[in-house]
Amino acid sequence: MNKTTEKIFYMLTWFFQGSNYLSPYGYGVMHRMHHAYADTENDPHSPKYDETIWNMMWKTKTIYSDIANKKMIPDARFTEGVPNWEAFDKFARSWPSRIFWGAVYISVYAVFATQWWLWLLLPLQFLMSPIHGAIINWFAHKYGYRNFEVGDTSRNFLPTDFLMMGESYHNNHHKNGSSANFGGIRWHEIDPTYQVIKILNAFKIIKLVKHKEINLESVKKAA
Template sequence: MKVIVLMIILWYSGLFFQTFFLHRYAAHQTFTMSKFAEKVCFFLTWIFQGSNYLSAYGYGVMHRLHHAYADTEKDPHSPKYDSNIFTMMWRTKNTYQDINKKRIKVDEKFTKNVPQWERFDAFASSKLSRLAWGALYTAFFVVFATAWWQWLFLPVAFLMAPIHGVIINWFAHIYGYVNFKVSDTSKNLLPFDFLMMGEGYHNNHHKHGGRANFGGVRWYEIDITYYIMVVLDKLNFIQLKKSALVPVKREL
């Protein structure tokens, strides 16, 4: 039971900082925050993503490229141009690392105002950090796993962030429904996105990339992350931008 609880915590906490900090802040800047709050988010992203830590800079720039070139040959991840999940994710990994380590030149419009904490990223992305988190996960399983099948979750703990990426970048471009006609294959994966905390409303997001609420187009589209953001805004931890709060209606 404790292994299952750990997996649920890792799934939703890591996912929250991916969608809240890396996606809606670093890539789309739907809200602002102080430099102190930003550094707190860097640290908490490392804590909750652990061995899966993703740089806000690498993720933010890559995601902007995804929106600009969705489902074209320049898209960092598209089922349209990769034969299977594994080749897509391998290409995604290489693109992310090239951007994060600045091995390729990227147009300034994709890098403008994307947050970066180079020294912390170097530490959090290091082999030492990833191996330390992997050792902690393994030790937890050694102590608390009570059945052989629970060990099947260990690779998931190691690869949580890539798995989150696969669900959206592969499956949400193949399965689901649409509210808007767009120039790519993005779809809304689930009517009520309990699994991906709003990330699954991919078609909505591709139509209105700067909108803070990924759901809310149909009555049952509840974006859990957005409502957490509203609370954080009320607590003055973040400041939601007025331009990101525009309501929209379905267009088909």
Template sequence: MSNFTEKVCFFLTWVFQGSNYLSAYGYGVMHRMHHAYVDTEKDPHSPKYDSNLFSMMWRTKSIYQDINNNRIELDTKFTKNTPQWAKFDNFASSTTSRVIWGLLYTLFFYFFATAWWQWLFLPVAFLMAPIHGVIINWFGHIVGYTNFQVNNTSKNLLPFDFLMMGEGYHNNHHKYSHRANFGGIRWYEIDPTFYIMIFLNSIGIIQLKKRAIAIKS
């Protein structure tokens, strides 16, 4: 995408993730490390090397912060062409930004919640990023089925992945990590995000590489 469109996406990420904002750079580098070191001691998040999901997510958080704050040396294969807008990341990831979003969430519930049990969803709003991380990085390596024998524990969480917008096809993704379509191996494996990308590609907002939309290679 163009530099302007990339910056618009940074801003929209902040708007829609709010207090859960994740840096595209930090997350992108960490994701590349996960694929390079999957299910080894160097993996930023692996159920094989953490006793429980809380310790895994704490280690993930620590590595993510080390990447964003330049506290660890990184191989250029992890950082090359990874989107980065450091000034905006610093603002969107700041305590001030997260607290303001938290107050806005609380005010929303205060004015619109109509029953006590609805307030139980407020902590979910605060913790959406770690909850998503647990679903994919913990359960996505423990629960589900496999289409491919790979050298890691990745699983496809659901035959029809409407909850994670296709990201739950984790086994498929680890087999063909370059593909934009995480589904498509079996007829019922539909990746909604892939079709959104196809649409954005068709109107020129993004440009998908041919290799990314290839069926298998």
């Protein structure tokens, strides 16, 4: 996408993630590191090297924060081409921003929560990002099935994935890290986010780049 669209998507990230906002730069760099060091001691989040899910998530949070705050300077191969809007990141990750969104969430519950137990869902609004991260980075490296034999523990956690918007097809993603489509290997693997990406590409908001075809023979062997 061009630089103007890039900034628009930065702002949309803040709007839709709210108090859960994650810096596209910080997360993007960390994600590249995860693929380069998957399930090794240098992996930012690996169940193989962290005894509990809590330890893994705290380690992930620390590394992400150090990258986003520029306390850690990763290799150039991890930062090259990653969108970086420091001024907006500083605002979106600030406590005033998070408190603002917290007030919005509480106001919505105050108006629309007709039963007391609905308020029990409110903490999930504040913890959506770490919950999502825990599901993918912990459970999708422990449970599920594999289409490909790769050099890490990645698995496809959900056979039909609308909860994680296709991201739980984690084994597919680790095999073909440059592919925008995390599904598409078995008939039931439909990546909802990829459908959105195709629409954005059709309207020329973004530009999809062709990649090599997947070796389906290795899928048959794994199956």
